[in-house]
Amino acid sequence: MVKVNVDMASSFIRAVLPRLACRHLKIGNNCNGRYLYGCNKRWVSSGSDLVQVEQDDSDNEIVVLKMNVKPVNACTAEFNNAMTKLIKDLDADEQSKGLILTSTLPNVFSAGLQLTALHGKSYDEIKEYFSTFQTMAHTLFTSRLATVAAINGHAIAGGCVIALCCEYRVMAEGKFHNGLNEVIVGIPMPAWVSAYTVYALGTNTAEKVILSGKKHTPREALQVGLVDQVVPPDDLIQVSKNILSDLIKVGDYPRRLSKERLRKELLMFSL
Numbered sequence: 001m002v003k004v005n006v007d008m009a010s011s012f013i014r015a016v017l018p019r020l021a022c023r024h025l026k027i028g029n030n031c032n033g034r035y036l037y038g039c040n041k042r043w044v045s046s047g048s049d050l051v052q053v054e055q056d057d058s059d060n061e062i063v064v065l066k067m068n069v070k071p072v073n074a075c076t077a078e079f080n081n082a083m084t085k086l087i088k089d090l091d092a093d094e095q096s097k098g099l100i101l102t103s104t105l106p107n108v109f110s111a112g113l114q115l116t117a118l119h120g121k122s123y124d125e126i127k128e129y130f131s132t133f134q135t136m137a138h139t140l141f142t143s144r145l146a147t148v149a150a151i152n153g154h155a156i157a158g159g160c161v162i163a164l165c166c167e168y169r170v171m172a173e174g175k176f177h178n179g180l181n182e183v184i185v186g187i188p189m190p191a192w193v194s195a196y197t198v199y200a201l202g203t204n205t206a207e208k209v210i211l212s213g214k215k216h217t218p219r220e221a222l223q224v225g226l227v228d229q230v231v232p233p234d235d236l237i238q239v240s241k242n243i244l245s246d247l248i249k250v251g252d253y254p255r256r257l258s259k260e261r262l263r264k265e266l267l268m269f270s271l
């Protein structure tokens, strides 16, 4: 188990983080609230509509989730909770076998945590907010479904983490960035995010990616293993579907159990 100095993390959250977050974005307190909603599956009832849900095939085996939090898919608490609920609902639906995660926005997969959510908030509120993101990421990481991230734009920090939770990552070519810039923003990388990154990239590369805070072009992201494939934007969803179809051809039970065994060890990491 990783030992964490909880007091140090607490005072960091209380004293430093809110100021750093807003300096990074050059903002005041401009949290905006309401977003569109729309889903068409009978068992989806997340109660807020920040994720669009599309069935991809007549068998209902493949579902496409499109993050829809304008303007940059910053992960609001409401969004995190909606995603968690959707993934849990899909996990409980025996018909569902695979999930493609993408964005409705043309150039942004996700800008990561909602930095504005940290401004002017109490310690307990910030802690609660972080836990909604962590729960969402853990739920996606351990989902029994086969998961593919179709990264159609920038995937920064928490946005990159969401993609890393998926089994396979395809990124569109373009002037986009993909990376874990937490150390640049001023957030010490939580152990669980490091563990997920090590799982996907290997220890040595993960360390370089995390400690540099570098934002990679799609080609660079491919080189370090943040993504598995780079494709022309128009091919992104079809390529993702093909990969998913291959993934779900494998027998459901052995696949599900193997994924669980591979990934559950990482859940012991928290801060």
Ligand SMILES: CCCCC/C=C\C/C=C\C=C\CC(=O)SCCNC(=O)CCNC(=O)[C@H](O)C(C)(C)COP(=O)(O)OP(=O)(O)OC[C@H]1O[C@@H](n2cnc3c(N)ncnc32)[C@H](O)[C@@H]1OP(=O)(O)O
Pocket: 009, 012, 013, 025, 027, 030, 071, 072, 074, 107, 108, 110, 111, 112, 113, 114, 115, 116, 130, 133, 134, 154, 156, 157, 158, 159, 161, 181, 182, 185, 187, 188, 190, 193, 271
């Ligand atoms: C100590 C304990 C810690 C525990 C931590 C717990 C969990 C941690 C797990 C993961 C940690 C993740 C950390 C983060 O995710 S921090 C977020 C880092 N994200 C970024 O640095 C991205 C910043 N954004 C950008 O680079 C660009 O916006 C982007 C390239 C995505 C898009 O560029 P574009 O030019 O299209 O758009 P902009 O004009 O820049 O932005 C439009 C609008 O959106 C606002 N905005 C951008 N990013 C965020 C954000 N992350 N949160 C909130 N708001 C954001 C931006 O300010 C603009 O607003 P406005 O000016 O139009 O009002």
